Amino acid sequence: MVRLSDVVRGVAGYLTDAPPPAAPAPAPARAEPARPDPAAAPRPTAWPRAPEPRPASGGEAERLFAELQQFLAALRPLTEHGGAFPWDALRRLVERVIAALDAGGDLFWVANRAGVPPDAEYLAVHQARVAVLATRLGAVLGYGGERLVELGMAGCLIDVGLWRERELLARLDALRPEELARYRAHPERGAELVRAWRPPSDALVEGVRQHHEREQGQGYPRGLRGPAIHPDAKVLGLVDTYAGLTAPPAGRGLRPHEAVRELVRTRGEAFPPAYVKALLAEISIFPPGTLVRLSTGAVARVVAVNRNQPLRPRVEVIAAPGHAAGTPRLLDLAEAPFLYITGAVEDAAGGA
Numbered sequence: 001m002v003r004l005s006d007v008v009r010g011v012a013g014y015l016t017d018a019p020p021p022a023a024p025a026p027a028p029a030r031a032e033p034a035r036p037d038p039a040a041a042p043r044p045t046a047w048p049r050a051p052e053p054r055p056a057s058g059g060e061a062e063r064l065f066a067e068l069q070q071f072l073a074a075l076r077p078l079t080e081h082g083g084a085f086p087w088d089a090l091r092r093l094v095e096r097v098i099a100a101l102d103a104g105g106d107l108f109w110v111a112n113r114a115g116v117p118p119d120a121e122y123l124a125v126h127q128a129r130v131a132v133l134a135t136r137l138g139a140v141l142g143y144g145g146e147r148l149v150e151l152g153m154a155g156c157l158i159d160v161g162l163w164r165e166r167e168l169l170a171r172l173d174a175l176r177p178e179e180l181a182r183y184r185a186h187p188e189r190g191a192e193l194v195r196a197w198r199p200p201s202d203a204l205v206e207g208v209r210q211h212h213e214r215e216q217g218q219g220y221p222r223g224l225r226g227p228a229i230h231p232d233a234k235v236l237g238l239v240d241t242y243a244g245l246t247a248p249p250a251g252r253g254l255r256p257h258e259a260v261r262e263l264v265r266t267r268g269e270a271f272p273p274a275y276v277k278a279l280l281a282e283i284s285i286f287p288p289g290t291l292v293r294l295s296t297g298a299v300a301r302v303v304a305v306n307r308n309q310p311l312r313p314r315v316e317v318i319a320a321p322g323h324a325a326g327t328p329r330l331l332d333l334a335e336a337p338f339l340y341i342t343g344a345v346e347d348a349a350g351g352a
Contacts, residue, residue, distance in 0.1 A: 061106035065128060068093055072156055073124035078197070079163040085197035087153075094131065094152035101136050108136050109288060112256065115247055122249050123159050123166060129247070131155035134239040140278045141235065150200070151232050154207035158236055161190025161208070169249035184220050187212050207232040211240055214270045226272075238263070238271045238279060257285040257344060281307045288313075291345040295338075297321040299345055306334045311341070 071093060078085060100107040111132035116125045134155040138148050162168075168175060168183050175183060191209035199205060210233030213219035215226050219237075245259035254262070260283055267276040282305075286292055290302045292315065300315035312333035333339055 061100060061110045064096060064100055064107060065110045065132065068097065068131065068156070069120065069124050069128040072127050073121045075160065076121075076163050079160055079193055082196075085199075087197075087200060090153055090156060091149060091200075094135070094149050094156070097132055097135055097152055098139075098148060101132070101139065107132060108282070112246075112283065112287060115253070122169065123162060126243055126247070126249075127156050127159055129243045130158055130236065130239050133243065134235050136282055137239060137275070137279055138232075138235055140282060141275065146201075147203075150203050151207070151235060153199075154204045154232055155236055155239070157190065157194055157204065158208050158211050158240060159186065159190065160193050161186035161188070171250065172248075188221050203230065203232055206230040207236050209233070211236040213237065215272065216269050218270075234272060234275060238275050241270075242279065242283070255290075255344065256283055256287045257290065260285050281305075281310050285311060286313055286341060286344065292341045293343055293345055295340050295342055300331070301328075303330070306332070309334045 071089070075085075077083070097107065111129045116122050131152050132155075135148060135152040138151045143151055162183075165182055165186060168179055172183070187209050191205050194208050195205050207230060209221070210224060210230050213222065213224040213229045213233060214237070215229070215234075217223045217225040242259050242263060245262060246253045246256055253259075260280055263271070263276050264280065267273045286302045288302050288304060292300055292302060294300055294315075294317070298317050298320040300317045302313045303316050304314040306312055306314065314330065314332045314334075316328045316330055318328045331339070333341070
């Protein structure tokens, strides 16, 4: 049985019966990857030129997220047969993501929604979620310009090393030793794929390679510690863990506030506390749409997060004891010091 705290720390299913990781040896010089035989590879995909960046809202945010997901799903043949990577098309998509996030929160909450449609490719949806959430978190942490674009691009590619091993995702808590080894190799495999595609920056390679490393050295593939881990990989690893907890490849995921609690419990051990705090301010223990119970017994729906006081969001009271249902009433808990949230309604009811 996999414990959630182990998933967050980065050790679930990967360090069983294994000694602590040794200090990483200097990376050897890497030979230029062999190019695939053009005769053996399928004809390259004709990648359409993406439109110029523009804000997305409402239905546009849904369409942009779907477009990003479809773009990433179409990359799978490149991981199997090689070919020229469409860096320009990916850059333009990420620039549109940044513009949409700058314009408002619609795209962020589209990406934050848990669940993967049954007809969707899990890895494509997961990587799209990671790209959007990491871009938002990176902006909060002070990323900008080219650095933010590269972070978003790396988020789109963190699991390309799993495309050929995706059958393992359905049973991550029951893999045989040789399967565990294959799974643990996916960051290195993905990094070499990205390197072979000639990325615009080595930061993309290291973000993919190191996104499963953890602050205290309990991650993989190299057991790196704090300062040795690339900052982009820390952002990507945190968001990847959150996305995996809320929408795992198999089984039922946690609600957003439950996933945040797991991350908060291990702050400093798996991820830098400042990064976890920044994510908490964006996601909130009770994100928009969550039904909560107030200290008065009233039921309310969270409509917006107060960044400076994430435990005191703006809510819409929809049911109160002793009062007939009427027009919902908006309430900012940051301005109501004697009111507070006692928990999610689902938790109080013991339901899903």
